[in-house]
Amino acid sequence: MLTGPNMDKPILSVEHLSMKFGGLVAIGDLSFQARRGEITALIGPNGAGKTTVFNCITGFYKPSEGMIKMNGRGGQEFLLERMPDFRITAHAKVARTFQNIRLFSGMTLLENLLVAQHNKLMHASGFTVLGLLGIGGYRKASAESIDLAKHWLEKIDLIHRADDPAGDLPYGAQRRLEIARAMCTDPELLCLDEPAAGLNPKESLHLNQLLNDIKENTGTSILLIEHDMSVVMKISDHVVVLEYGRKISDGSPDLVKHDPRVIAAYLGVDDEEVVDVLTAVGDEQVIEELDAEPDPEHGPSASSSMMAGPISDTIAHADEDEIVKVSPGASKALEYDEVQALSTRTAKPAAKPAAGKARAKPAGKPKGGRK
Ligand SMILES: Nc1ncnc2c1ncn2[C@@H]1O[C@H](COP(=O)(O)OP(=O)(O)O)[C@@H](O)[C@H]1O
Ligand SMILES: [Mg+2]
Secondary structure (H helix, E strand, C coil), X not given: CCCCCXXXXXXXXXXXXXXXXXXXXXXXXXXXXXXXXXXXXXXXXXXXXXXXXXXXXXXXXXXXXXEEEEECCCCCEEEHHHCCHHHHHHCCCEEECCCCCCCCCCCEXXXXXXXXXXXXXXXXXXXXXXXXCCCCCHHHHHHHHHHHHHHHHHHCCCHHHCCCEHHHCCXXXXXXXXXXXXXXXXXXXXXXXXXXXXXXXXXHHHHHHHHHHHHHHCCCEEEEECCCHHHHHHHCCEEEEEECCEEEEEECHHHHHCCHHHHHHHHCCCHHHHHHHHHHHCCHHHHHXXXXXXXXXXXXXXXXXXCCCCCCEEEEECCCCEEXXXXXXXXXXXXXXXXXXXXXXXXXXXXXXXXXXXXXXXXXXXXCCCC
């Protein structure tokens, strides 16, 4: 399946991307690549800029600076930052789902999947009434669209509910339907914004299977924003970590989860404690780097502190359903030990908790020597 002129190039290259909202640098000089046929995860604490990256890729925002290049299967090169959003969907073949579910809740499941194929059907109709009445390719296209919709309803185990309104589905099923809807547009790149949010462990497992199935069997590459580390570490080929709009780590799941900067960012350790954490992890080079001058442009801003996450969090242990409660007053060193212990026992980090915690500091407090 994977043959063609651009197959050996990354499907997406983000180069020196910046997005500013007034004085706030939501994304600062971000570069990364997503390889074709892989699942690339974009992770980071709340407000790190992940959704903003998606909004730039899919044309919802025009970036302040930088380039977003997509290499199409047919050899075309698309500069997404220069294209309007509807062309990004139709020509570059980028599909997305949203952090908050956006389905047509009054329409049936089948209708939701057919509406997604509207472009293809209108082309087949030749945009004429005669076309719609079945002269030309419309009937064939319409039958194909129904087949494709049924195929995806089967994949997500919802074929038995094809004629029910989408709004009647449980939350986890709606999340799967959104992914099916995106897949009905036959995307080359599928961008998923926190698809596991709100899912129970069983639904999370189904999601993993669905995403692996898409990766193995469709040729669609996936860019995944996700907080649930049991999803990220299991299915990603490559992980990019953002904090305050900057990239702090980039590599295999194994590399990223042992990166002291990532551990520090996720635990939200105080500035004085960063060095302790790094010393414990034993990374002299990073300690030296962190001793360098702080970058005044990307400390936490007033708006970022307003995005502070919950004041108490849980660390879920996916395999044994073990939950470690971390209260706001708990010793940071203890949190660190617990997470390290979890990650060595399970080879999986328990990172969900402190997502908001890094932001829960007083507004404007400089981040010591952190980069
Ligand atoms: N349209 C916007 N206007 C102003 N600020 C925004 C806008 N969109 C995002 N931001 C800010 O950009 C930062 C990154 O937000 P976002 O990309 O949603 O983070 P994440 O998805 O990583 O949680 C936040 O501080 C947020 O308040
Ligand atoms: Mg987001």
